Amino acid sequence: MPTSTRFAVATHILTALAVTDGKPARSEDIANSVNTGAVVIRGLLSRLAEAGLTRSQLGSGGGALLAKAPEEIRLLDVYRAVEDTELFAVHRQPPCAECLVGGNILAAINPALTRAQAAMEAELARTTIAEVAARVKAAAQV
Numbered sequence: 738m739p740t741s742t743r744f745a746v747a748t749h750i751l752t753a754l755a756v757t758d759g760k761p762a763r764s765e766d767i768a769n770s771v772n773t774g775a776v777v778i779r780g781l782l783s784r785l786a787e788a789g790l791t792r793s794q795l796g797s798g799g800g801a802l803l804a805k806a807p808e809e810i811r812l813l814d815v816y817r818a819v820e821d822t823e824l825f826a827v828h829r830q831p832p833c834a835e836c837l838v839g840g841n842i843l844a845a846i847n848p849a850l851t852r853a854q855a856a857m858e859a860e861l862a863r864t865t866i867a868e869v870a871a872r873v874k875a876a877a878q879v
Contacts, residue, residue, distance in 0.1 A: 761800030788818035
């Protein structure tokens with residue numbers, strides 16, 4: 738089952754905006770960097786704007802901008818802005834309640850899944866877009 742790419746692409750978008758040093762970026766230019774369609778970028782920019790992470794500048798020379806300093810945007814903010822689902826999907830249909838395993842599996846695995854989600858979110862909360870942008874710039878220097 739494939740996972741969503743929204744988080745990775747949204748992080749790419751915000752990092753691209755962070756390295757422009759306040760110059761607006763067109764969705765077409767970001768789409769070229771991501772290697773996807775501008776419509777995908779605009780959809781994610783809309784979600785990021787709703788979360789207060791980006792804003793738009795209209796007119797000639799307009800485009801997307803960060804709404805906050807990159808040091809203030811944590812990867813957890815990005816994840817929460819663009820992902821709709823829990824990290825771990827469970828059964829689409831309730832398991833058989835009369836079965837020993839089916840009747841108890843969710844209660845048995847939910848504590849581990851909850852801890853894993855909390856650990857992932859704690860790790861994402863430690864990293865900012867500024868740090869990602871700095872790593873991108875450092876990698877480009879090599």
